Amino acid sequence: MIRYSLKCKDGHGFESWFQSADAFDALVAKGMISCAICGSDAVEKALMAPKVDTKRPLTAPTSDAETKLAALRKKIESEATYVGGRFTDEARKLHETKVDKPIYGEANAQQIKGLLDDGVPIAPLPFLPKSKAN
Known part of the structure; x- marks a missing residue:
């Protein structure tokens, strides 16, 4: 209906x-x-607005996967340093100096390929930084 x-x-x-x-x-x-x-x-x-359930916040996880993703995000944001668009330079610098310091940020496909080609260990995150999310 x-x-x-x-x-x-x-x-x-x-x-x-x-x-x-x-x-x-x-x-x-x-x-x-x-x-x-x-x-x-x-x-x-006529123009209609969708009905929105106001009983729970839109940001609350609704499944086990979302709960685990939220926990991963919280862990990364509390233990790693956000370096934004300087990610490529910072990751390369840490790799060359053998410093074990967790960072996260942004890089484009070409920058990621360059880091991987140079043996810099990186992994994609399954979420956008809060500054990039609406």
């Missing part, structure tokens, strides 16, 4: 439930939907 906000040619607004989007289209094409206020059969979908 799907609920649509509807309006007629005179601007009257009302809502109705339909079996599916196709069912709505078929009923409109047959002139079987009319305005609940004036009876006009010139009815179309």
